[in-house]
Amino acid sequence: xxxxxxxxxxxxxxxxxxxxxxxxxxxxxxxxxxxxxxxxxxxxxxxxxxxxxxxxxxxxxxxxxxxxxxxxxxxxxxxxxxxxxxxxxxxxxxxxxxxxxxxxxxxxxxxxxxxxxxxxxxxxxxxxxxxxxxxxxxxxxxxxxxxxxxxxxxxxxxxxxxxxxxxxxxxxxxxxxxxxxxxxxxxxxxxxxxxxxxxxxxxxxxxxxxxxxxxxxxxxxxxxxxxxxxxxxxxxxxxxxxxxxxxxxxxxxxxxxxxxxxxxxxxxxxxxxxxxxxxxxxxxxxxxxxxxxxxxxxxxxxxxxxxxxxxxxxxxxxxxxxxxxxxxxxxxxxxxxxxxxxxxxxxxxxxxxxxxxxxxxxxxxxxxxxxxxxxxxxxxxxxxxxxxxxxxxxxxxxxxxxxxxxxxxxxxxxxxxxxxxxxxxxxxxxxxxxxxxxxxxxxxxxxxxxxxxxxxxxxxxxxxxxxxxxxxxxxxxxxxxxxxxxxxxxxxxxxxxxxxxx
Amino acid sequence: xxxxxxxxxxxxxxxxxxxxxxxxxxxxxxxxxxxxxxxxxxxxxxxxxxxxxxxxxxxxxxxxxxxxxxxxxxxxxxxxxxxxxxxxxxxxxxxxxxxxxxxxxxxxxxxxxxxxxxxxxxxxxxxxxxxxxxxxxxxxxxxxxxxxxxxxxxxxxxxxxxxxxxxxxxxxxxxxxxxxxxxxxxxxx
Numbered sequence: 001x002x003x004x005x006x007x008x009x010x011x012x013x014x015x016x017x018x019x020x021x022x023x024x025x026x027x028x029x030x031x032x033x034x035x036x037x038x039x040x041x042x043x044x045x046x047x048x049x050x051x052x053x054x055x056x057x058x059x060x061x062x063x064x065x066x067x068x069x070x071x072x073x074x075x076x077x078x079x080x081x082x083x084x085x086x087x088x089x090x091x092x093x094x095x096x097x098x099x100x101x102x103x104x105x106x107x108x109x110x111x112x113x114x115x116x117x118x119x120x121x122x123x124x125x126x127x128x129x130x131x132x133x134x135x136x137x138x139x140x141x142x143x144x145x146x147x148x149x150x151x152x153x154x155x156x157x158x159x160x161x162x163x164x165x166x167x168x169x170x171x172x173x174x175x176x177x178x179x180x181x182x183x184x185x186x187x188x189x190x191x192x193x194x195x196x197x198x199x200x201x202x203x204x205x206x207x208x209x210x211x212x213x214x215x216x217x218x219x220x221x222x223x224x225x226x227x228x229x230x231x232x233x234x235x236x237x238x239x240x241x242x243x244x245x246x247x248x249x250x251x252x253x254x255x256x257x258x259x260x261x262x263x264x265x266x267x268x269x270x271x272x273x274x275x276x277x278x279x280x281x282x283x284x285x286x287x288x289x290x291x292x293x294x295x296x297x298x299x300x301x302x303x304x305x306x307x308x309x310x311x312x313x314x315x316x317x318x319x320x321x322x323x324x325x326x327x328x329x330x331x332x333x334x335x336x337x338x339x340x341x342x343x344x345x346x347x348x349x350x351x352x353x354x355x356x357x358x359x360x361x362x363x364x365x366x367x368x369x370x371x372x373x374x375x376x377x378x379x380x381x382x383x384x385x386x387x388x389x390x391x392x393x394x395x396x397x398x399x400x401x402x403x404x405x406x407x408x409x410x411x412x413x414x415x416x417x418x419x420x421x422x423x424x425x426x427x428x429x430x431x432x433x434x435x436x437x438x439x440x441x442x443x444x445x446x447x448x449x450x451x452x453x454x455x456x457x458x459x460x461x462x463x464x465x466x467x468x469x470x471x472x473x474x475x476x477x478x479x480x481x482x483x484x485x486x487x488x489x490x491x492x493x494x495x496x497x498x499x500x501x502x
Numbered sequence: 503x504x505x506x507x508x509x510x511x512x513x514x515x516x517x518x519x520x521x522x523x524x525x526x527x528x529x530x531x532x533x534x535x536x537x538x539x540x541x542x543x544x545x546x547x548x549x550x551x552x553x554x555x556x557x558x559x560x561x562x563x564x565x566x567x568x569x570x571x572x573x574x575x576x577x578x579x580x581x582x583x584x585x586x587x588x589x590x591x592x593x594x595x596x597x598x599x600x601x602x603x604x605x606x607x608x609x610x611x612x613x614x615x616x617x618x619x620x621x622x623x624x625x626x627x628x629x630x631x632x633x634x635x636x637x638x639x640x641x642x643x644x645x646x647x648x649x650x651x652x653x654x655x656x657x658x659x660x661x662x663x664x665x666x667x668x669x670x671x672x673x674x675x676x677x678x679x680x681x682x683x684x685x686x687x688x689x690x691x
Contacts, residue, residue, distance in 0.1 A: 118606035124642040136610050156611045159590035161558045161572050163565055164608060185607045186562045189641035204637050211566025211662065255572075268503075274576035275516050281573075291664060292566055330503055498564045501607075 005037035005061050009068055018435040019227040023056075023069040031072040032080045034059065039085030044356035046439070047448045047464040048082060048089050049191070050096035052126065055079045056462075057089075058437070058448060060356075067375070069437065069450070074102045081107035088355045088469055095502075099191055101126035111140060114184040114501065125192050144170030144178040152483065156185045163497035167486075174482040179475045183501055190502040194461035199225060199299055199429065202458040206449065207294050209463050210499030215241075215248040216442030217463060218297035220449035223377060224461075225299035227436030228453040229429060235421045237301035242379040243313070243416050244284075244293045244302075245440070246409040251280045252443040253402040253409075254324075256494050260399055261331070263487040264340035272327050276320045283316035301426030310417040317410055317417075328403050341396040345477040345489035348393060355469040359445025360405075361493055363389045364397035371441040385412050395492040431456035442466060444494060465499030517580045553585035557595035557619065561612045561651075562602030562644060566662040567629040571599060573665040586672065592618040597675070600652070603631040603638040604645040616652040624675055627654045628668065630661040 012024025026034070038045055038059060046058035046067055053074055060067035072079050081104035083090035093104040094113035101123030104110075115122070117134025144151075149170050156164035166182040193205045206221040207214045219241055226233060233241075258273025281291040287309035288296050296303050331337065351357075352365040362369060370387040372380040388404035390397035437450045445466025452459045470493055477489050558571055574581045575588065589595050592615045604612060616625070627648040630636040634647030648654050655678060658671035 114607075116607045118609060119642055120606075121642065136607065156608065157559055157592075157615050161568050161588060163560045163563070163568065164611065185611070186560065186602065186605055187607055187643050188562055188603065188605055188638045189643035190638075192643075193638065193641055201637075208564040208566065208637055208661075211564040212569060214564075214566065255569075268506075271577050274573075275578060278573065278576055278578045285664075292569065292662070294566065294661065326506065330506060334503060496565065498562075 005034060005042035005059075006064060008033040008037060009061070009070065012070060015071065015435075017228075017433070018069065018437070019230070021058075021066045021068050021437055023071060023435065025071045025073065028072070028080055031057070031070065031082075032085075034070055035080065035082040035085045035089070038082065038089075041354070045082075045086060045088050045469075046356070046446075047450070047462070047468075048092040048096065049450070049462040049464065050074075050100040050102055050125075051460050052100065055096060055102055056450070057082060058450070058464075067439075077101060078103040078105040080105050083107050083109065086354075088472070091472070092464075092468060099123065099125045101129075114187045116184060124189065125195070139182055141168050141180050141182070142178070146172070146177070148172050149177055165497050169483060169486075171483055174484070176478050176481055176483055176486070179478045179486075181471055181475060183471065183497060185501065186498045187501040188498075191462060194458060194463075196460075197458050199453075199456070199458055202451075202461060203298055204295060206461070206463060209502070210442075210465060210496040211292060211294070212252055212496065213248070213442040213444065213447060213465075213499065214292050214294045215244045215297060216440045216447050217449070218295070219245055220438045220440040220447050220463070221451070221461070222297050222299045222301075223438035223440070224436035224449045224451045225429075225453060225458075227438060228434035228451055229299075229432045229436075229456075230434070231300060231427060231429065233301045234424050234427060236304070236423050237425045238378040239416050239420055240302045240305065240425060241297055242383070243413060244288065244296060246413050246416075247280060247284050247313070248293065249443040250406050250409050250413075251277050251284070252494075253406050254280065256491065257331075257399060257402055259494075260341070260395065260488060260491045261337060263491050264337055266334065266337045269327055269331060269337075272323065276324055276327075279316055279320055283313050286312050298426070300429050301424070304425035310420050313413065314417050317413060321410060324406065331399070331403075338396060340485070340488060341399060341492075342392075342394055344395045344485050345481055345492060346393045347473050347477045349391070351473055351476055352393075355473055357445070357469045357473055358441075358466045359443070359470070360398045360401040361445065361470045361473060363387070363401045365393035366391040369446075371439045371446045375439055377438070377440070379416065383412055383415070395488050398492040429456065444496065445470065447499075463499075463502070465496050467495035467497075467500040470495045471500060516577050517583070553587060554596045555587055555589045555594055556597045556599050557589050557592045557615070558599045558601070559592075559612060559615050560601050561608045561632070561648065562605035562638070563629060563631060564602075567601035567632075570662045570665050571601070571628065571668065574668055579665050579669065581669065581672075592616075593620065595619050595623070597624045597626060597672075598652075599626050599628050600648045600654075601628045601632050602648075603634075603636050603641075604648055604651050605643055606645065607643070609645060609651055612648075612651050624655040625652055626671060626675060627657045628671075629663060630659055633657045633659050635659070636661070 012026040015023040043061040057070045084106045098115035116136045122129045122131045152169040155166040164185040168180045170178040254273045254277040258270040262270035285291045349366040352362045352367045368389045385408045435452045448464040451461040632648045639646045656675045
């Protein structure tokens with residue numbers, strides 16, 4: 001299967017100046033062949049996005065050294081559906097259709113996804129045809145039929161301090177028979193804002209695609225632009241990028257572990273994790289001048305920190321390392337808590353493999369993939385760290401992935417902070433043209449950013465969040481669980497609404 | 503767990519010290535929080551008896567603002583000790599904290615949430631997006647600021663605002679609300 005996919009790809013026409021992975025323009029047979037091969041398990045879908053005349057597909061052939069991008073020129077406003085053969089592409093195709101007007105020919109799901117009928121126009125990045133506003137609640141949910149089934153609608157405004165989205169539960173008593181998500185409420189038109197703009201402005205938009213992963217997004221964007229312009233950032237910048245990325249990972253994992261336990265009404269761990277998280281953010285603020293380290297990574301390097309910043313971060317690590325280990329022991333020693341997390345919200349390995357789900361969702365179900373190790377980039381390419389993988393696939397496994405990752409991140413941080421290279425942390429960008437693509441490992445999974453730079457400006461860029469391939473699995477995780485366990489399952493995934501809705 | 507609980511029992515609270523009128527506040531950033539907290543508490547009590555209840559509405563934020571609003575509830579800021587708490591329903595809320603540039607897809611939901619909040623009510627727009635100066639303002643998919651959809655009583659800027667700025671902002675809201683408590687018209691049923 002993977003050989004056939006590799007052969008299909010080799011038949012395409014290579015596009016010059018796309019770095020570091022190759023990009024091929026393929027015809028209908030090549031595109032459909034790749035889709036079929038993906039559907040048969042020949043590789044991982046990494047992204048699918050549109051522009052005015054093209055649809056692009058990023059994929060990684062099983063066993064191949066580097067991923068690649070396939071591009072199909074849209075001729076008669078449609079393209080052969082990938083989702084028809086490979087379900088993970090379905091929502092991505094619906095989004096392309098809503099934004100650009102390219103119809104996925106042969107797709108089994110033609111419902112609008114991001115377009116709720118509220119923009120006053122159709123295909124805002126394509127033909128921009130005016131349209132009447134629709135009732136936002138009008139949406140054909142998939143039916144769940146049977147005696148005693150009833151529906152529970154939740155959202156878009158949720159009960160907690162969280163992002164908006166709609167969940168439609170079909171339940172039989174307490175048991176969830178089907179969950180269907182409806183997202184797109186926080187669609188801000190990011191693909192549009194990343195079209196024909198300068199690099200600085202685009203950097204600020206990319207840093208705000210998903211606030212909790214701002215470092216990972218800026219990191220991927222900076223690397224993609226640097227690939228396009230063939231710039232190498234200075235060594236100090238590379239290490240500082242890694243430092244920020246790991247601080248972001250620790251802060252988010254701490255918040256998640258606490259919140260998951262809180263959803264099982266175990267507020268003690270939540271309280272302690274909240275304090276740890278606050279210590280981490282305060283240290284980040286002192287070191288980098290922003291609690292979430294937003295806009296600190298820019299194409300060309302990083303906005304440098306004072307010389308004493310490394311010391312402050314080390315002190316923070318000393319402060320939280322031991323108390324955190326104690327909280328981990330508490331989690332491990334509390335059967336009443338594990339009664340809620342173990343065997344709850346199980347996702348099968350087959351599903352995470354098909355969806356190529358990254359982050360804790362994939363690694364808790366046995367998918368041994370981490371961008372930092374498997375598609376290595378500076379400063380991880382020569383760093384030593386373990387990638388924790390669990391196989392139970394339940395809420396508990398997703399908690400343990402986070403716990404072990406925090407420990408690994410602390411080791412990485414200690415190593416880098418003790419060996420911070422001196423020198424400049426930023427080089428000037430130069431005018432130039434080219435295309436670049438990069439993937440970084442955010443706390444919740446791999447983030448992909450693709451850019452086309454023309455004359456030193458961003459002609460077009462696209463970002464794909466890890467959540468695209470995790471949201472659908474949440475629907476599978478909650479099946480046959482009780483409604484009361486949904487907050488636990490949802491929090492253990494912690495998918496981004498904003499990163500997904502774009 | 504028992505040792506942990508026992509130790510917690512005798513440990514000093516990580517929360518900044520409770521304000522005492524006769525003692526000078528401790529130095530540093532924590533001192534500001536203590537002072538703010540005291541002032542906030544007095545005003546909240548005058549207006550609402552002992553508490554105000556907040557309903558948070560994300561109307562298109564990148565979730566950065568949500569992270570910092572979340573922090574208000576942690577043991578370090580712990581706004582609940584001042585009588586400020588977050589509610590799960592707008593029906594129970596006095597204040598709506600709204601974040602984001604208001605996407606067109608969230609417009610109706612925000613309007614309905616506002617309509618579901620009983621009077622008297624206040625709206626606080628949190629963050630640069632909600633204030634109308636964020637990076638998402640020029641898009642086909644966004645309205646641009648919260649005040650274009652519902653009347654806004656206070657704006658707290660920042661991208662995202664720090665938790666301490668959020669506490670400051672709530673204090674300012676109290677000031678305004680005390681100045682003209684009956685000025686707000688009753689919304690049509």
